[in-house]
Amino acid sequence: MNLSVELGRLKLKNPVTVASGTFGYGEEFSQLIDLNELGGIFVKGLTLKPKKGNPPQRIVETPSGMLNSIGLQNVGVEAFIQKKIPFLKKYNTAILANINGVTVEEYEEIAERLNAIPEVAALEINLSCPNVKEGGIHFGTNPDKVYEVTSRVRKKFSRAVLTKLSxxxxxxxxxxxxxxxxxxxxxxxxxxxxxxxxxxxxxxxxLKSITGGLSGPAIKPVALRLVYEIHSKVNIPILGMGGISTAEDAVEFILAGSTAISIGTANFYDPLAAVKILKGLKDYMKKFGFKNINELKLK
Amino acid sequence: MGKIPDLIFYQTLPVLKNEKIADKFFILSLQTAEMARGAFPGQFAMLKPERSSVLLGRPYSVYKREGDILSFLYKIYGKGSRELSRVKSGEKINIWGPLGKGFQETSLREWAFVAGGVGVAPFLFLAQEAPKNISMTLYFGIKNKDQAILQKEFEDLNCKVIFVTEDGSYGEKGWVTDAVKKFLDQKLKTQNSKLIPIELFTCGPRLMEKAVAQLAQEYHLRCQVAFEEYMGCGLGTCMGCVVKCHNGKEGQYERVCREGPVFMADHIVWE
Structure with missing residues (x-):
């Protein structure tokens, strides 16, 4: 059974990744699951300098979902390189760095720094964080800005670049x-x-910051529709995510046009979710006679 | 004590017992040799009924350990705990734990637990695990006499219990912190030194904990605070359950689930 997928330059041994901000830097989950099983790990969103994050209360459960306003609390790109990469690189899984900036120059600087770290297989440009005052979503809602940040990061980073959309x-x-x-x-x-x-x-x-980002099963139909629309009209590989909590959900995202998928909020309420979903995908392929995961996507 | 656990387990287990012990207060027990072996006082687990309409697990501190059996004392606050209270013996729940750093070791031989309501939970396990020659007193703040629970359980472990009710319907009347203050003042009168060799431990509503932390500062006592907090994952990855701590110039948000749930009171930026 061939589970390997390609998102442009990014080759993953299987399509199941974990979403940024739901898996830390892998350390905590390594106590519960075998990280070697994952296609890749999108680490907690990085900024140039360490970031304190927003004052609590930061999360609340809502019907079939949750709101969060963490505000990108993270160790900063240097500590990530010094302290987190040595841990992550012990595993046979792609290290995928989610990056955040307030200015275009900050995105460039992080990209340049991580370009020197060959263990980082890809950058995910976060242009859509709803919980920080500057940068984030302000870049992500303007196509000219999306183009500018993406192309400038592209020039600084020689391996795969993904842009996360709002x-x-x-x-x-x-x-x-x-x-x-x-x-x-x-x-x-x-x-x-x-x-x-x-x-x-x-x-x-x-929430202390009044608004937050809604995630979990509640947003799945919205995400599926957006994946489907992009897949129908733009020739670019898609990493699909939004409320995936079962293998059946993952299949839906692949049918809608995703080449690979990310498990997010489900990691919080079922720490084994990613591993279960990978197993469920294999069972699904077996059941319907698929030899290659890439055959599953609608043409 | 006081370190992040090496071994965390995720299990789906049948509930042994889930009993109401007072209005809104329940004790749920599970048989889990793996978690019971590694758990220490102050730690918690995330619990979620297998059939559940809520999404996230809910954190409950370990209340008691008897061999392979771990028990959790909880109170109905919202949807998650209400659902948990409806789980019958034999029905399954998902649990991951033990989580967090527990209480820290101390060389002091006299311990005072200051609890508000369901915040009493971790102290029974602490009393169970306490070395033999420790003198323990529980100052237990409750609303009224209907909540006067667990007296025998604590006394069986040689922990004295002083109830303080808001309405005076049981034990002393007033705030639990007033009772602690009275006790500390008395101590000062009967000794020459200004230093009282007592370790304070507190768990309960945040305002009560803050008041206990202030007492600790005023009387120069070591004080360990166990936080009750809304959590996403319990594992340290969602960054949802933070509390502001003295750390560096501007302070830092630390995770209640990972760096806590027990902190030294003087490490917290009380807001």
């Missing part, structure tokens, strides 16, 4: 087209949807 746009095709023409290898679809929840006892928003 669902908060009127025309997702224009965004994906901008990413394609900027020379990226693939698009990550989708980041969280912005939402909010109220605490009716305190009569205030639950």
């Amino acid at each position: 669902p908060h746009v009127t025309d997702i095709v224009a965004m994906a087209e901008a990413v394609r023409s900027a020379g990226a290898d693939a698009v990550s679809v989708i980041n969280t949807l912005i939402g909010m929840a109220f605490d009716i006892d305190r009569r205030k928003p639950v």
Whole structure:
């Protein structure tokens, strides 16, 4: 059975990856699952300098989902290289770095720094973080900005580059087209949807930062539709994500046009989710006689 | 004690018992040799019924260990705990643990536990595991006499129990922190030194914990705080359950699930 997939320059031994911000830098999950089973690990979003993150309360469960406003708390790119890469590189899984900047120059600087680290197989440009005041989603909702950041990171990084798209746009095709023409290898679809929840006892928003990113099964139909639309209209490989919690969900994303998928919020409520989903995908292929995972995608 | 566990397990287990012990208070027990072996006081596990309409697991600290059996004391707060309370013996739940750093070791031989409501949970396990010659007192703040639970359980472990109720319907009336203050003042009167050789431990509502931390500062006591916090994963990856700590110039958010749930009170930036 052939499970290997290619997102442009990025070759993964299987299509199951874990989404940025749901898996830390792999250390905690290594106590529960074998990281060697994963196609790749998108590490917690990195910034040039360490970032403190937003004040709590940062998360709340909502119907079939959750809101988060972490604010990119992370160790910074240098500590990632010094302290996290040595751990991750022990495993046979692709190390995928999600990068964040406030300015285009910051994205370039991180890309340049990580270009010198051959263990980093790909960069995922986060242009769609809803929870930081500058950068993030402000870049991700303007196709010219998406093009500019992607093409400038592209020039600084010689291996694969993916750009993560926000669902908060009127025309997702224009965004994906901008990413394609900027020379990226693939698009990550989708980041969280912005939402909010109220605490009716305190009569205030639950989250200290008022709004947060909605993830989990609640957003799956929205994500599927956006993957499908990009797949129909833009010639670029897709890393599909948004509420995947079972192998059946993963199959849906592949049918919609994803070459590979990411498990996000499910990691929180079922730490074995990624491993179970990989096994379930294999069972599905066996059941329907597929020899190659790439045959599964709708043409 | 006080270190991140080497071994974490994820298991799907039938519930042995899930009993109501007072209005809204329940004790759930599970047989798990693996988790029971490694667990230490102050640690917790994430629990989620196998058939559940909520998404995330809920964190509960270990209340008791009897051989292979771990028990969790919990109170119905919201949807997750309400669902848990409806799980019957034999029905399965998913559990991952043991998680977090537990209580830290101390050389002091007199321990005072200051608990608010269900915050009492980790102290029974701590009392179970305490060395023989420790003198222990539980100051237990509750709403009213209906919540006057676990007295025998603590006394069987040679831990004295002082109840403090908001309405005076049982034990002393007032705030639990007032009872602790009174006790500390008395201690000061009966000794020459200004230093009281007592370790404080507290768990309960954040405002109560803050008041205990202030007492600790005022009386120069070591104080360990176990936090109750809303969590996403319990493992340290979602970064959802942070608390602000003194660390560097501007302070830093540390994870209740990983660096905690037990912190030294003077490490916390009380807001």
